[in-house]
Amino acid sequence: MQSLNHYILPAIVSAFLLFGLLRGVAVFDVFLEGAREGLSTAARILPSLVGLMTAVGVFKASGAMDLLSHGLKPAADFLGLPSEVMPLALLRPVSGSGGMAIYRDILQNHSPDSFVGRVASVMMGSTETTFYTIAVYYGAVGIRKTRHTLPAALGADLAGFVFSSLAVLWFFGR
Amino acid sequence: MMNYIFCAMILFGIVVALLCGRMEAVSAALMNDCGAAVEMVITLTGTMCLWCGLMKVAEKAGLTHIISRALSPLTRLAFPGLDPAGPAMGAISMNISANLLGLGNAATPLGLNAMQELNKLSSTPGVATNHMAMFVVLNTAALDLLPTTVGLLRMQAGSAAPFDILPAVWLASSASVVVGVLLAKLLGHFTPKEKRHAKP
Numbered sequence: 268m269q270s271l272n273h274y275i276l277p278a279i280v281s282a283f284l285l286f287g288l289l290r291g292v293a294v295f296d297v298f299l300e301g302a303r304e305g306l307s308t309a310a311r312i313l314p315s316l317v318g319l320m321t322a323v324g325v326f327k328a329s330g331a332m333d334l335l336s337h338g339l340k341p342a343a344d345f346l347g348l349p350s351e352v353m354p355l356a357l358l359r360p361v362s363g364s365g366g367m368a369i370y371r372d373i374l375q376n377h378s379p380d381s382f383v384g385r386v387a388s389v390m391m392g393s394t395e396t397t398f399y400t401i402a403v404y405y406g407a408v409g410i411r412k413t414r415h416t417l418p419a420a421l422g423a424d425l426a427g428f429v430f431s432s433l434a435v436l437w438f439f440g441r
Numbered sequence: 442m443m444n445y446i447f448c449a450m451i452l453f454g455i456v457v458a459l460l461c462g463r464m465e466a467v468s469a470a471l472m473n474d475c476g477a478a479v480e481m482v483i484t485l486t487g488t489m490c491l492w493c494g495l496m497k498v499a500e501k502a503g504l505t506h507i508i509s510r511a512l513s514p515l516t517r518l519a520f521p522g523l524d525p526a527g528p529a530m531g532a533i534s535m536n537i538s539a540n541l542l543g544l545g546n547a548a549t550p551l552g553l554n555a556m557q558e559l560n561k562l563s564s565t566p567g568v569a570t571n572h573m574a575m576f577v578v579l580n581t582a583a584l585d586l587l588p589t590t591v592g593l594l595r596m597q598a599g600s601a602a603p604f605d606i607l608p609a610v611w612l613a614s615s616a617s618v619v620v621g622v623l624l625a626k627l628l629g630h631f632t633p634k635e636k637r638h639a640k641p
Contacts, residue, residue: 301497324474329458379600392588393613415628423621434609
């Protein structure tokens with residue numbers, strides 16, 4: 268499984284280059300043109316990332332995150348989520364590295380093949396860092412009014428979390 | 442929306458830190474995490490340049506067009522009214538393919554490319570269009586068919602079968618994508634698009 272993964276990237280890059288050569292594209296010139304656009308995009312997403320990562324850092328360091336996950340325990344019970352994965356559900360949409368750290372924690376404290384370990388794994392595999400994506404994507408094109416994006420994205424995350432628990436229950440039992 | 446979330450996270454955090462005596466940790470976070478963001482962008486800049494460059498080659502060679510035609514039965518459902526042969530749909534298709542293959546590093550630059558194309562089609566600068574919202578929602582859901590990082594971590598933690606969770610992941614992912622798409626469609630009708638009439 269893992270070794271197959273190493274072949275995907277080189278295969279795609281070769282396909283791109285060969286295709287370009289066959290179609291008579293000035294590959295390197297065109298590449299540089301695109302890469303320059305990439306550079307300016309990277310610069311454009313920097314401010315939103317600085318803002319978001321600072322906010323997440325303060326929220327975590329202050330203990331507000333722990334407080335919130337404690338306070339939301341009744342909601343977790345209602346949704347059928349084991350309370351052990353609640354911090355993961357809260358942090359996963361906000362911070363990629365933070366979610367990963369909590370996930371490792373859960374794997375260490377519970378077996379990866381336990382109910383809690385499996386639910387946490389499925390949650391990690393079926394959701395993304397929502398806030399990061401929104402900040403980066405909208406930051407790159409200067410969108411200030413995101414309209415219904417956040418509610419829809421968080422609704423999708425919530426559905427992912429609830430179904431993680433349901434799916435593990437369904438495929439493996441408790 | 443992001444305005445309130447940004448302020449709420451920082452202000453609420455500072456109040457909690459005040460009550461729990463964790464000001465030192467908060468100060469450290471304020472000093473360090475902004476630098477972490479810059480480090481992240483620097484790492485990202487390399488992949489960003491590489492993939493935007495390769496994307497340009499694929500576009501000029503007509504590869505994008507082929508991929509976007511292959512995905513069009515699905516993309517046309519999510520993005521009705523968007524030109525199926527246009528550059529925006531091309532970039533969207535490339536981003537979705539990269540996501541499905543689990544190439545997160547490639548998906549982000551390709552996605553930003555798509556956002557720029559969608560922005561060109563927008564008549565309301567600074568306000569997200571329905572297509573943009575749908576596209577961002579798709580990217581906040583995990584389309585990854587083989588979550589290798591999760592599998593690797595499970596293996597390291599001593600799992601007997603690290604990938605036995607795959608059917609459950611696919612089920613939860615699909616539920617999340619379906620709910621996201623439906624919510625994006627539904628809420629798009631109820632959120633005000635712009636205040637064009639308010640302008641003098």
